[in-house]
Amino acid sequence: MTRPILVAFDESPQATAALRHALSTYDDAEFHVLHVNDPREWSSVDGIDGIFYSEAAFEQSQEAAEALLEDAEAIAREYGAEIETATEVGTVAETVVDYAQEHDVGHIVLGSHGRRGLSRFLLGSVAERIAKRAPVSVTIIREENPKADA
Template sequence: MAATILVAFDESPQATAALHHALSTYDNATIRVLYVNDPWEWAGADGIDGVFYAEEAFERSQEVAEEVIATAEEIAREYDTEVTTESEVGAASETIVAYAEEHNVDHIVLGSHGRRGLERFLLGSVAERVVKRSPGSVTIIRDEPPDGDE
């Protein structure tokens, strides 16, 4: 039976490198790409005339999610590979781990920004929380994607 690989994808250079890694490393695997639409990222967005409108912010976040997923599918086509793509709303690390548990994921691949010191302490580390809570193994990619693939 083929392994199921989950790639957390947010279009950052690190996530892009993680997707390239998964596509080039796990030839016979089922690859699932997950974009987590984190409300903390869109809830503070500027609204119209400086007024925040939750419905508009959520709608815009859904549009962004569709764009990110389309980018992941485009990258997969470069490898002549079909991937399963999904977008879920929630806190990134918790949603990634819950998704992995619900879909019997064997391995998670995700990018890390490699923050250190105070910045890491204040912002936390999604990658670190996923590693600690993951039901299976995790590969962290900190490299940039191949030239021209940003």
């Protein structure tokens, strides 16, 4: 049996393109679609006590993740495929790599936001960190592929 394909999924067009690429390229594969809920997106910094985590913001982010993964399931149905979805809390690159190891994934597919120059230097590249740390091969989709929509 072949090992599953992991697709990292967020609300970006690049992630949608990555999912479409995986579904159209790996016909009979088992697909895991992972959304990482990064605490930095639902927390704030308090100058006195450090980092403040809002339970309401976390719950809202979890609801948004569920809706996002429903969108992924709808895309999979367009290809006649079923996917296993999951949401994990953590930093994106580390969580994707950990998930791949824990679920014996055979390949990772993800979108790249294509930042360049100073923006890429300051923010780093999640896709690059995943590619460097992943225990398996990684396909990075840089832009939407019109052929995948056909």
